[in-house]
Structure formats: C-alpha cells, structure tokens
Amino acid sequence: MTYKQIDEEDxxxxxxxxxxxxxxxxxxxxxxFAHDYTEDLVFVPRSSYYRQIQERLPP
Amino acid sequence: MKYCNSKxxxxxxxxxxxxxxxxxxxxYGGVVLGLQRMNSIVKVxxxxxxxxxxxxxxxxxxxxxxxxxxxxxxxxPASKGTCFIGGNIAHxxxxxxxxxxxxxxxxxxxxxxxxxxxxxxxxxxNTLKYASGYNLTHLIIGSEGTLGIVTKIVLKLIPFPTQxxxxxxxxxxxxxxxxxxxxxxxxxxxPSVCEFIEPLAFRLAADYLQVAFETPETVQxxxxxxxxxxxxxxxxxxxxxxxxxxxxxxxxxVLLATTTSEKEHLWxxxxxxxEASKKSTVYxxxxxxxPRAQLPELFAGTKTIAARYGLRTVCYxxxxxxxxxxxxxxxxxxDAYWNHEVKEAIKEIFRLCISLGGTISGEHGIGLxxxxxxxxxxxxxxxxxxxxxxxxFDPNLILNPGKIF
Numbered sequence: 001m002t003y004k005q006i007d008e009e010d011x012x013x014x015x016x017x018x019x020x021x022x023x024x025x026x027x028x029x030x031x032x033f034a035h036d037y038t039e040d041l042v043f044v045p046r047s048s049y050y051r052q053i054q055e056r057l058p059p
Numbered sequence: 060m061k062y063c064n065s066k067x068x069x070x071x072x073x074x075x076x077x078x079x080x081x082x083x084x085x086x087y088g089g090v091v092l093g094l095q096r097m098n099s100i101v102k103v104x105x106x107x108x109x110x111x112x113x114x115x116x117x118x119x120x121x122x123x124x125x126x127x128x129x130x131x132x133x134x135x136p137a138s139k140g141t142c143f144i145g146g147n148i149a150h151x152x153x154x155x156x157x158x159x160x161x162x163x164x165x166x167x168x169x170x171x172x173x174x175x176x177x178x179x180x181x182x183x184x185n186t187l188k189y190a191s192g193y194n195l196t197h198l199i200i201g202s203e204g205t206l207g208i209v210t211k212i213v214l215k216l217i218p219f220p221t222q223x224x225x226x227x228x229x230x231x232x233x234x235x236x237x238x239x240x241x242x243x244x245x246x247x248x249x250p251s252v253c254e255f256i257e258p259l260a261f262r263l264a265a266d267y268l269q270v271a272f273e274t275p276e277t278v279q280x281x282x283x284x285x286x287x288x289x290x291x292x293x294x295x296x297x298x299x300x301x302x303x304x305x306x307x308x309x310x311x312x313v314l315l316a317t318t319t320s321e322k323e324h325l326w327x328x329x330x331x332x333x334e335a336s337k338k339s340t341v342y343x344x345x346x347x348x349x350p351r352a353q354l355p356e357l358f359a360g361t362k363t364i365a366a367r368y369g370l371r372t373v374c375y376x377x378x379x380x381x382x383x384x385x386x387x388x389x390x391x392x393x394d395a396y397w398n399h400e401v402k403e404a405i406k407e408i409f410r411l412c413i414s415l416g417g418t419i420s421g422e423h424g425i426g427l428x429x430x431x432x433x434x435x436x437x438x439x440x441x442x443x444x445x446x447x448x449x450x451x452f453d454p455n456l457i458l459n460p461g462k463i464f
Contacts, residue, residue: 003069010066014090022096035084036077037337038079039428044088045085045091046089
C-alpha cells in the first residue's frame with residue numbers, strides 16, 4: 001500500500017485548521033511518537049497533530 | 060480526517076503509547092493523531108452509574124474519580140497509571156480483575172467515533188441493553204484504531220466493592236499451581252483476581268523496583284489471589300475455603316497481606332513485571348489465552364518448547380482467565396539466532412495454545428508484531444470478513460494501516 005507523502009501544503013492546511021501549536025513536524029518532537037511499549041520498534045511519522053475537539057454531548 | 064481521506068494520507072491514532080503489539084506505530088509514516096489532550100471526564104452520572112469520558116483519560120484517573128462517588132470502573136491493565144481509556148478500547152484491555160468483572164467490552168455502552176470519511180457517529184445508545192441492529196460499539200472495541208477514531212465514550216460503572224483480602228500462595232510445582240486455579244472455582248470460590256507468577260518474575264520486578272522480595276528455592280510458582288466484596292465476614296469465610304482448596308492442591312504456604320502497604324507492595328511488584336522483563340534483556344512477550352483448565356498443559360508445553368530452542372521464559376498472568384503472558388528472553392543469544400529461532404518457537408507455542416482451545420492474544424491485540432501469526436488462529440474466511448469490514452469503514456485504507464492483517 002502506498003500513501004501520499006505529507007508535503008508543506010498539507011502541513012499548512014493542518015496548521016490552518018488546528019493552529020500551529022498542535023501540529024508537530026520537528027524530528028526531535030516526533031521521536032516520542034515513533035515507538036511504544038512494544039520491544040524496540042521505531043517508526044517515525046511525518047507529522048503529528050492533536051487538538052481538543054469541541055464539546056459534543058451524547059444523544 | 061476528511062482532508063487526509065481525500066488526499067490519501069494515512070493516519071495512525073495514538074493514545075498513551077503503552078500498547079504491547081505495536082498498534083500505535085506509524086509504519087507507513089503519515090500523520091500520528093495524538094489523543095492525549097482529549098482527556099476530560101465529561102460527566103459522572105451517579106443516577107445511571109455511567110461516566111462520559113474522552114479517550115485521553117488515564118485509566119487510573121477515571122478509577123480514582125468514580126471511586127469518590129462510590130463507583131467502580133474495573134478494567135485495570137498493568138499500565139493503568141499511564142494508559143488511556145481510548146487505548147483500552149482499541150485493544151479491549153482486561154487486567155487482573157477481568158476475571159470477576161470482565162474486560163473493557165463489558166463496560167462500554169456507547170462511542171462517539173470519527174470515521175475515515177470525517178463523518179461522526181454514535182455507535183449505540185447509553186443503555187444497558189442494546190438490540191437495535193448490529194452492535195457497532197462492540198465492533199469498534201478491539202479494532203485497534205483501524206475502523207474509526209473514538210472521541211467520546213459512555214461507560215458503565217458498578218458499585219465500588221469496599222473490602223478485599225489479598226493472598227499469596229506458593230507452590231513447589233508450577234503445574235500444581237496451574238491445577239489449583241481450576242480447583243478454586245470448582246470449590247465454589249469466585250476471586251476477583253487469580254494471578255499466576257513464576258518466582259523469576261517476582262525477582263526481576265524486585266530488582267527493577269529495587270525493593271526486597273525473597274523467593275525461597277523450594278518455591279517454583281505463586282498464585283496471587285484477591286477476594287473482594289462488601290461483607291467482611293463473607294470474605295473471611297471465602298478465604299478459609301480458599302485456604303483449604305489450596306492446601307489440598309499441594310500449596311506450600313498461604314500468606315495473607317494484612318496491611319494496605321503489604322497489598323500495595325505485592326501489586327506494585329505484579330504491575331512492574333512487564334517493564335522489569337524488558338529492562339533485564341531483549342524479550343518477546345506473548346499474550347496466550349486458553350480455557351483455564353488447560354493452563355497446566357499450556358505452561359508445561361511452553362517450557363518444553365522453549366527448552367528445545369534453548370530459550371529462557373518467564374511466565375505470569377491472569378491465570379483465572381487462562382491468560383498467560385509468556386516472556387521469551389533473549390539473554391546471550393546472537394541476533395541471528397534470536398530473529399529466526401524465536402519466531403519458530405512462538406509459532407509452536409501458539410499452535411499448542413490453539414490446540415488447547417485458546418488463541419494468540421487475550422488482551423494485547425494483534426497490531427503489528429502479531430499479525431504474521433494471526434493466520435494460525437483464524438481462518439482465511441475470517442480474515443476476509445475482517446478485511447471486508449475494514450473496507451466498509453475505510454475504503455481508502457488510510458486509518459492505521461499495516462495492523463492486524
């Protein structure tokens with residue numbers, strides 16, 4: 001499976017939507033997202049983003 | 060999600076990163092969607108015994124919060140101090156108390172899910188019963204972030220059991236310890252926890268935590284047993300019954316943790332065993348599960364297989380559930396030997412597990428590291444069904460690719 005690689009235009013879009021503070025692209029900042037508690041596997045993402053979404057109450 | 064779907068950019072959702080199957084790793088690069096800031100406990104509904112939470116809430120934080128209302132959220136994986144409820148849902152986490160109270164699946168009533176298309180749905184209703192078509196809630200639980208991103212969770216709570224007793228039983232034979240597990244239930248006891256622990260696991264945890272814990276040479280296995288409830292007399296009576304059953308099952312000694320600090324000490328050791336194994340050497344952790352009466356055969360067979368490959372193992376886990384965590388230790392083996400032979404040993408252990416009516420993961424999930432073994436446990440027809448379900452939710456396959464199959 002091949003996927004589109006993230007480019008500057010994509011990152012700009014994410015920053016416009018989420019704000020720059022919530023879009024991480026620096027290599028050092030991405031390092032914590034490259035592994036978990038599983039053995040010694042490392043996969044670095046191209047970017048990471050997170051946000052606090054608006055409150056939505058359940059139906 | 061809408062943007063990524065239209066551009067065919069892959070997205071890997073991530074909770075606390077405490078998973079043990081590589082489920083949160085972005086194996087195709089792309090975007091990691093961190094959910095750590097979605098960490099609100101939106102509501103504790105004391106009338107309906109429910110909580111509404113976001114996926115980034117830490118398991119133990121939720122437990123402590125609802126305890127203040129006299130309520131209990133039982134699923135308690137070893138990483139409960141750091142793992143997120145969202146990750147618990149992704150892997151249908153269990154933990155020691157799943158024995159009496161069930162796994163995450165048993166406490167999730169309704170989920171708000173963002174689909175790969177960007178559409179947002181609720182999967183069910185905030186009710187204890189649900190018979191309105193396919194149960195999408197249960198489909199999402201255990202789907203390892205491959206079908207949708209959980210953004211809100213309605214959980215069932217139960218009254219908090221106010222009292223408990225914790226016993227540590229030692230055995231000269233691990234097989235006797237495994238057999239005693241079934242005897243406990245056949246004898247009419249219903250413990251909230253029944254953990255099998257090899258002495259090496261205690262020693263590694265004690266070294267890791269730099270605390271004292273003596274394991275006499277005569278002891279080859281322990282059972283850590285908790286009995287809980289609200290009636291001290293009934294708990295004491297069940298402890299007496301338990302003592303008789305364990306003694307008849309060739310137990311060497313039964314120790315009762317009499318203080319809170321003794322209980323906490325034992326739990327701290329138990330919960331550190333995974334990390335302690337990891338710190339001692341390179342290792343592979345397998346999450347085998349069998350019907351609990353087959354535990355003696357699983358344990359004995361695992362040791363025989365490991366010995367044939369010259370590999371050392373340390374076993375511990377939720378014996379009452381038949382869920383044995385088998386840690387295979389690399390020790391001084393070469394990388395070449397380790398990389399090839401350990402896979403063969405794991406396959407043999409899994410084949411044994413399946414022949415006993417079990418499967419290859421009880422609570423850690425398949426993720427990345429177990430997917431090559433999945434065909435051992437499920438048929439091609441089952442895998443095709445899973446693939447088709449995946450395509451229904453995620454036709455462009457952008458969500459957490461490279462996991463499960």
